[in-house]
Amino acid sequence: MGELRESKKRATRQRISDVATALFYERGFDAVTVEEIAAAANVSKVTVFNYFARKEDLMLDREHEVQALLSQALRDKAKGQTAVAALRALVEQLREQKHPFVRIDDGIATWWRVVIASASLKARLREIGDEAVEALALELAGRKAGGEARLLAGMVVLAWRTAYAESLRSFERGASTKKADSTFAALIERGLAAAEALEKSAA
Amino acid sequence: MGELRESKKRATRQRISDVATALFYERGFDAVTVEEIAAAANVSKVTVFNYFARKEDLMLDREHEVQALLSQALRDKAKGQTAVAALRALVEQLREQKHPFVRIDDGIATWWRVVIASASLKARLREIGDEAVEALALELAGRKAGGEARLLAGMVVLAWRTAYAESLRSFERGASTKKADSTFAALIERGLAAAEALEKSAA
DNA sequence: GACTAACTTTAACCAAGTATAATTTTTGTG
DNA sequence: CACAAAAATTATACTTGGTTAAAGTTAGTC
Numbered sequence: 284m285g286e287l288r289e290s291k292k293r294a295t296r297q298r299i300s301d302v303a304t305a306l307f308y309e310r311g312f313d314a315v316t317v318e319e320i321a322a323a324a325n326v327s328k329v330t331v332f333n334y335f336a337r338k339e340d341l342m343l344d345r346e347h348e349v350q351a352l353l354s355q356a357l358r359d360k361a362k363g364q365t366a367v368a369a370l371r372a373l374v375e376q377l378r379e380q381k382h383p384f385v386r387i388d389d390g391i392a393t394w395w396r397v398v399i400a401s402a403s404l405k406a407r408l409r410e411i412g413d414e415a416v417e418a419l420a421l422e423l424a425g426r427k428a429g430g431e432a433r434l435l436a437g438m439v440v441l442a443w444r445t446a447y448a449e450s451l452r453s454f455e456r457g458a459s460t461k462k463a464d465s466t467f468a469a470l471i472e473r474g475l476a477a478a479e480a481l482e483k484s485a486a
Numbered sequence: 487m488g489e490l491r492e493s494k495k496r497a498t499r500q501r502i503s504d505v506a507t508a509l510f511y512e513r514g515f516d517a518v519t520v521e522e523i524a525a526a527a528n529v530s531k532v533t534v535f536n537y538f539a540r541k542e543d544l545m546l547d548r549e550h551e552v553q554a555l556l557s558q559a560l561r562d563k564a565k566g567q568t569a570v571a572a573l574r575a576l577v578e579q580l581r582e583q584k585h586p587f588v589r590i591d592d593g594i595a596t597w598w599r600v601v602i603a604s605a606s607l608k609a610r611l612r613e614i615g616d617e618a619v620e621a622l623a624l625e626l627a628g629r630k631a632g633g634e635a636r637l638l639a640g641m642v643v644l645a646w647r648t649a650y651a652e653s654l655r656s657f658e659r660g661a662s663t664k665k666a667d668s669t670f671a672a673l674i675e676r677g678l679a680a681a682e683a684l685e686k687s688a689a
Numbered sequence: 690g691a692c693t694a695a696c697t698t699t700a701a702c703c704a705a706g707t708a709t710a711a712t713t714t715t716t717g718t719g
Numbered sequence: 720c721a722c723a724a725a726a727a728t729t730a731t732a733c734t735t736g737g738t739t740a741a742a743g744t745t746a747g748t749c
Contacts, residue, residue: 473684
């Protein structure tokens, strides 16, 4: 039931995304209009916005996943383990599977160059980060998040963002993937340790 | 030389800002167009943008000051004092002078209600926060900021933001200015303590 | 094969922001 | 005071992201 329709939609969505990404890589996010993307994907502008609520989501589609990963890690956490320990384990696991959220290579660095060149993409990224903080705080605090939970959640996301950004900068200055990875690991551990201290000293 | 000109400009800028603020309070940020503001201030749309680069700055003009306050506090810091201690002292000082960056009353809460109702204002606020982090990191690290400095700067700004937001939430739930203030104080101290631990354990 | 619900398109619209050239206002100078 | 340069303001037209409503198309169902 509805299989053909579903697969057509999936194909259309993918086509729009692919076409858009290619254009962004070629000329930069801001220099490409949604009209152009629509034309190149053989679709109308309205349809593009039907699949992607804002232009930024054409590029940042996958970034929403961090939130789910963080929340899931907390739900899977063993009794007695601190929340931060569970998140540290998640980071470790992602590093092992060379997940793009914790790792940098040429392809990923190229993608980031496009993002960093655009103020609106950076803004949307900050927004997604804040959503992740709120979701994480909720998970940490059970039903409703309080200040302490929000602070802790904020610190975790901050550690991640900062470590990743620093790792990327080092890669762009010529460091290898391996070196960039160890920069990431060292800095996120600094942040997580601080978060863990906060968690353990909670009232 | 040029005194009349300067004072006229100041007056125009102020008039635009006042008129805009009044309209925003009345109908919400997003429901007011720049055209309307211009008309109400007896000025053209172009002139509005001549004074305020973006619509958001009509509301968030003063928020840029945090950055200057933070940097100045670090420059004034006594030898031997930790950076975080200097920032803690700044917060203390602002609280004593009942500065709006650390305090909430009815007028301030009303202003925040307008801000919080608008996605674009919140986005601009996040951007300003990031700029503050970068400036602070630079100040912390001397010439060029490294990961450690950025993490520390991020923690300080996070503590501030989180404490303020929580304080505002408590005020909106009916707490007094005094109670909101102590919520702020307690939470920012939690964050600053964590930041201080990080600073002291620096390699 | 006709019907309906989902999807797409067309077309018109709004508002922020930019660019440009013309016009007005202010200022300093002879 | 007159006048030219500099600075500020204006009108106008344009671009682009995003929204809305109505008409058209297509897949799934009876």
